[in-house]
Amino acid sequence: MSVREKYELELQSLNNKIVELGTFAQKALDKSLIALENQNVNESIAIMDEDIKANRLEEEINDQAILLIAKQQPVATDLRRVIAAIKIAADLERIADFAVNIAKSTIRIGNDPFVKSIESIRDMHEGTSKMIGLVIEAFIEEDVIKAKKIAELDDEIDALYGQTIQELLSISSQKPEKLAQITQLSFICRYLERAADHVTNISENIFYLVKGTRYDLNK
Template identity: 55%
Template sequence: MIMREKFQYDLQELQSKLKELGDLTANALTLSVQALTNQNIDLALKIIEDDVKVDQLEEEINDLAILLIAKQQPVAIDLRRIVTTIKIAADIERMADFAVNIAKSTIRIGNEPFIKPIEHIKQMQKLSTEMLSLSIQAFLEEDTVVAKKVADMDDQVDDLYGQVIRDLFNLIQSEYQYISQMTQLAFVARYLERIGDHATNISENIFYLVKGRHYQLNK
C-alpha cells in the first residue's frame, strides 16, 4: 500500500472510530433519561459502568490522530481533519460524562415520586441526542448546512431548559420537602443544556474544517 493510500485508510479508520464514539454516547444519553423516567437504578449503574468504553475509545482516537500527524505530517485540509477529529472527540466524551451525571442524579432521586412531570427533560434529551447524531453526520459529510441546523436547534434546548428551571422555582415554596429532588432535576436539565452547547461546538469545528476559519454559531 503506497503512502497516500495508507494515510487515507487510517483517516477513514479515525472517522469510523469517531462515529462509534458518537453512537455510544447517543445511546448513553437516551438510556440515561430512560433510567430517570423509569427510576431504574440498575440501568443507571450500567450507564456509569459502561462509560469506560467511551473513555477508551477517545484515547484510541487521540493516539491514532497523533500517530497520523507524526508519521504522515499532513498539511492544509488533511491536518484540519485530524485536528478537528481530536476536538470533536473531546466534546463527545464530555457529553458522555453528562450522561453519567444524569445517571447519578437518577440514583440520588431513587424511587421518590416526581413532584412534576419530566416531559420537558425528555424533550431536551431527544433534541440534544438528535443534535449529536446530526453533528456527526455533518462532520463525516463536511456539510456546513447540517452543522448550522444543529446550532440553530440549540435555541430549542435552551428554551426548554429555561422552562424546567421556572417550573422548579415555582414549586420551591409549596414543595420545599422535595428540594433535594428539585436540585437533581435542575442538574439534569443543566447537563442536557450543556450537551446542546457541546453539539454546537462540534458544528463550529465543522465550519473550521470546511472554511478554514473559526465561526461562532448561536452566540
C-alpha cells in the same frame, strides 16, 4: 499501496472511531433518560459502568491522531481533519459524561415520586439526541448546512432549559421538603443543556474542517 493511500486508510479509521464514539454518546444519553423515566437504579449503574468505553475511544482517537501528525506531517486540509478529530472526540466524550451524571442524579432521586411531569426534560433530551444524530451525519458528509441547523436546535434546548428551571424554582418555594429532588432534576436539565452546547462545539469544528475558518454558532 502508496503512502497517500495508506494515509487515507488511517484517516478513515480515525473518522470511523469518531462516529463510533458519537453513536455511543447518543445511546448513553438515550439510556440515561429511560433510566430516569423508569427510576431504574440498576440501569443507571450500568450506564456508569459502560462509560469506560467512551474514555477508551477518546484515548484511541487522540493516540491515532498524534501518530498521524508524527508520521505523515499533514498540512492544510489534512491537518485540519486531524485537529478537528481530537477536538470532536473531546466533546463527544464529555457528552457521554453527562449521561453518567444524569444516571447519578437518577440514583439520588431513587423511587421518590416526581414533583412534576418530566415531559419538558424528555423534550430537552429528545432535542439533544436529535442534535447528536445530525452532527454525526454532518461530520460524515462534511455538510455545513446540517452543522448550521444544529445551532438553531440548540436555541430550542436553551429555551426549554430556561422554562423548566423556572418551573422547578416555583415548585421549590411551594414544596421545600422536595428540594433535594428538585435540585437533582435541575442538574439533569443543566447536563442536557450542556450536552447540547458540546454538540454545537462539534458543529463549529465541522465548519473549521470544511471551510478552514472558525465560526461562533452560539451567537
